[in-house]
Amino acid sequence: MSELKEELKAKIIEQLNLEDVSVAEIADDDALFGDGLGLDSIDALELIVMLDKDYGIRLSDPKEGRKIFESVQVMADYIEEHRTK
Amino acid sequence: MGKGVAITGMGIISAIGNNVTENYDALINCRKGISRVENIETVQRDEIMVGEIKFTNDELIAKLNLPPENNYSRTAMLGAIAAKEAIANAGITDIKKYKTGIVSGTSVGGMDMTEKYYYKYLTEKTPQKYIESHHAGDSTQKIAEQLGIEESLVTTISTACSSAANAIMLGARLIKSGKLDRVLVGGADCLSKFTINGFKTLMILSDTYNTPFDENRKGLNLGEAAAFLVLESDEVVKAENKRILAYVKGYGNANDAFHQTASSDNGDGATLAMEKALKVADLKASDIDYINAHGTATGNNDLSEGRAILRVFGEDLPEFSSTKAFTGHTLAAAGAIEAVYSVLALQNNVIFPNLNFKTPMKEFSMIPQTELKEKELNTVLSNSLGFGGNCSTVIFSKEA
Amino acid sequence: MKKVYINSIASISPQKTYDNSMFLDKITDYNDTVIFAVDPDYKQYIPPAAARRMAKGIKMGVVASKIAMDEAGIETVDAIITGTGMGCMIDSEKFVSAIIDNNEQYLTPTSFIQSTHNTVAGQIALGMECKAYNFTYVHSAISFESALLDAKMQLENDEAEHILVGGVEELGDHTTKVHRVVNHIKPEPVTISTVLNSKTEGAVFSEGANFFVVSNEKQESCYAELVAVETFNTLPKEKVSETIESFLIENNVKVEDIDVVVFGNNGDVDFDTYYNQLSESNFSNIQQIFYKHLVGENNTVSAFGVWLGSKILKTQTIPKIIKINEIKIPEIKTVLCYNQYRGQNHSLVLLKKC
Structure with missing residues (x-):
């Protein structure tokens, strides 16, 4: 599980071009959107593609993403439960 | 300010017809042009519906009598067909008699060929002729070539989905300032894998018929189209005793400055655009008889635009409808397509229905006109809103 | 009709031109067929959160516009009008190649969004929170002049007082390769002193951003009247x-x-x-x-x-x-x-x- 979380943090940084952020700086419970990491709706769409491509989880409604991407912890829990690859 | 610029001709090709007459006939008979995509091979075929013009490229080449070695993109061909109709419709036989220019809007440009031959350009000789057709301005250069417009002002605007509305705006300015005597304004965009997949990544493509301003709207249908209007100066109108179809009475452009793609929740940009257009037209909101809304049927657009309309018009809302359910969202061309529809509405005193509407949105009680309605119209306001926060409004009128 | 003045200028080009206190004092020579812009310190002008999605053309446009705004000493304008013949090439290439390489699967939105021709003008407006008129002209070699003409008409008619006008172009790798194939790019490397007498087809391709604040009032900083x-x-x-x-x-x-x-x-x-x-x-x-x-x-x-x-x-x-x-x-x-x-x-x- 902690491996998955580290993996997600690295992927978030790379995929979303967060050049000035390091894996160590993202806590498991940090909010990814809004005041936390400051991600926005475009990032949510990027993460939806990542879920599909890397973990075989397909979301059809972008609104679902908002809940799943609350924090790295929530994301990891969701992926553990739903992953198909 | 306040005085309109005369529209003396128009031409169009869209998913609901290959000329003005066919488009009008489809509009008054509620015949939409939304179908599965046929001319583009895409894995998204079964997941989306589009407003496609059913001519293949070869059929368009034949229609325009282009030589086999031509390097016209589909955008250029659609544009040329609509532009030629507009010139004929305006009764122009000698294009060089007056200082004539073109302002066109496009977002796809020659991307259809680029995506087809992207890697092949490097190894195969035959498709290389299309390399020069990639850039957006090429389609406009080709339209100019088709019309014999030379040594003149020919330019292209690309502000995403408001491009053609902005082309009309610049054209009106060019006439008012005396830079040109006559200008063809409009836009053209063809379907492409680029835009199909692009909008797909934004998760705003509907897998069924689009439903503007409906609570359960699922997104837009992409469309392809081209339309052009001929604007002429008062001097030309007088000298040639021209028949005037309508006037470009007002126009306004503003930026939402909110987000790269999404519109602000309260529709700041659209509100400003409508207010500016009313000011240029020297009209009050209550003078507007019909609103041809942008209404793309995405969650974001219809909410933002709806709120903006309410802000400008208050409770005293004239009939409004989006014609996107007929044609799909034709991107950069949309402002020109809907300009033609606005002029048709004025000429025939009819309001075209907002098809597929069932349930009002929960955020407000706005209900679009869902059936064809006859009404004496003197002014029509048309909105076009795009990426980059780009918001435009053009007002058309019967009287100058 | 009011007169129109160029009150400030800014240039990012393959020469170090972004510093307005200098005037081609030091020239960078090259021996190439494609040359890139000399980068100012973009970070000094664009916060990291805003910069993370920006390809070079957007950065150049945003920074050149800021330099021009600073020199004119104004916070906002009545219109932002840009010209770009080729648009946002880097993101366009990214998205097209992703479509082809992945057979339309697993595509992400960022490069599509950023590929739109009016991205630069939109980003400038976002950065300035400027809700004014915002146009982008995309007509090959007259893209910038179209923008300039639009600005000039508005200023002459007193519809606007200050307008930010600029042209921006970025190089994309694939587009460069493709233009080599049709000989629009020079076949052999050339230098500053040999390019004009090279007697060969094509040009040295490049990139850059040039922005201006044009106004219908003459300021102290005025450079020229745009006639x-x-x-x-x-x-x-x-x-x-x-x-x-x-x-x-x-x-x-x-x-x-x-x-x-x-x-x-x-x-x-x-x-x-x-x-x-x-x-x-x-x-x-x-x-x-x-x-x-x-x-x-x-x-x-x-x-x-x-x-x-x-x-x-x-x-x-x-x-x-x-x-x-x-x-x-x-x-x-x-x-x-x-x-x-x-x-x-x-x-x-x-x-x-x-």
């Missing part, structure tokens, strides 16, 4: 001379009133003849200057010509490296810029000392 802008989709070689003459007559200027003419020669043996015929006839007794040997060719590089003209009028100096001939001028009052690309999309811009 006229005109564009032509086509123009046969043999009609260039008479077209320029009638353009000048329309603006009440005689050929002999021109102190400096800025030519767009790029060393393409097939198309430099458009300029050469003029330098040998109408303009033989006039100071001629050129710049594409320094900054290469791109669809909005003619904005660099306007940058040069403005700078020359304000500083009353002409760096030696841009002179084609040597004419003594007591006072530089009038500058004419002429550009075309591959025989199409010609533009004339007339500037006067302010």
Whole structure:
């Protein structure tokens, strides 16, 4: 599980071009959107593609993403439960 | 300010017809042009519906009598067909008699060929002729070539989905300032894998018929189209005793400055655009008889635009409808397509229905006109809103 | 009708031109067929959160616009108008190749969003929180001049007081490869001193951003009066001379009133003849200057010509490296810029000392 979380943090940084952020700086419970990491709706769409491509989880409604991407912890829990690859 | 610029001709090709007459006939008979995509091979075929013009490229080449070695993109061909109709419709036989220019809007440009031959350009000789057709301005250069417009002002605007509305705006300015005597304004965009997949990544493509301003709207249908209007100066109108179809009475452009793609929740940009257009037209909101809304049927657009309309018009809302359910969202061309529809509405005193509407949105009680309605119209306001926060409004009128 | 003034300028180009206190003092030579812009410190101007999605063209546009705004000493404008012939190439290429390489699967939105032609103008507006008029012209070599003309009309009619106008172009790897195939790019590397006499087809491709604040009130910082802008989709070689003459007559200027003419020669043996015929006839007794040997060719590089003209009028100096001939001028009052690309999309811009 902690491996998955580290993996997600690295992927978030790379995929979303967060050049000035390091894996160590993202806590498991940090909010990814809004005041936390400051991600926005475009990032949510990027993460939806990542879920599909890397973990075989397909979301059809972008609104679902908002809940799943609350924090790295929530994301990891969701992926553990739903992953198909 | 306040005085309109005369529209003396128009031409169009869209998913609901290959000329003005066919488009009008489809509009008054509620015949939409939304179908599965046929001319583009895409894995998204079964997941989306589009407003496609059913001519293949070869059929368009034949229609325009282009030589086999031509390097016209589909955008250029659609544009040329609509532009030629507009010139004929305006009764122009000698294009060089007056200082004539073109302002066109496009977002796809020659991307259809680029995506087809992207890697092949490097190894195969035959498709290389299309390399020069990639850039957006090429389609406009080709339209100019088709019309014999030379040594003149020919330019292209690309502000995403408001491009053609902005082309009309610049054209009106060019006439008012005396830079040109006559200008063809409009836009053209063809379907492409680029835009199909692009909008797909934004998760705003509907897998069924689009439903503007409906609570359960699922997104837009992409469309392809081209339309052009001929604007002429008062001097030309007088000298040639021209028949005037309508006037470009007002126009306004503003930026939402909110987000790269999404519109602000309260529709700041659209509100400003409508207010500016009313000011240029020297009209009050209550003078507007019909609103041809942008209404793309995405969650974001219809909410933002709806709120903006309410802000400008208050409770005293004239009939409004989006014609996107007929044609799909034709991107950069949309402002020109809907300009033609606005002029048709004025000429025939009819309001075209907002098809597929069932349930009002929960955020407000706005209900679009869902059936064809006859009404004496003197002014029509048309909105076009795009990426980059780009918001435009053009007002058309019967009287100058 | 109000007069129109260029009150500030900014240039990011393959030369170090982003510092307005300098004027081509130090020249960077190259030996290449494609040259890139010298980067200012983008981080100094763009916060990391905003920069993370920006390709180079967007960064160049945003920073050049900030330099121009700073010099004009204003916070906002009544319109933002940009020109870009090729648009956001880097993101366009990214998205097209992703479509093809992944057979339309697993595509992400960022490059599509950023590929839109009006991204630069939109980002400038976002950064400035400017809700004003926002246009982008995309017509090959006259993209910038279209923007300039639009601005000029609005200022003359007093519909706006200050307008930010600019041209921006970025290089994309694939597009460069493709243009090599059709010989639009020079076959052999050239240097600043050899490009114009290379006697080969094609140009040295480049990138850059040139922005200006134009206003209908003259400020202290004023560089030039923008007298006229005109564009032509086509123009046969043999009609260039008479077209320029009638353009000048329309603006009440005689050929002999021109102190400096800025030519767009790029060393393409097939198309430099458009300029050469003029330098040998109408303009033989006039100071001629050129710049594409320094900054290469791109669809909005003619904005660099306007940058040069403005700078020359304000500083009353002409760096030696841009002179084609040597004419003594007591006072530089009038500058004419002429550009075309591959025989199409010609533009004339007339500037006067302010």
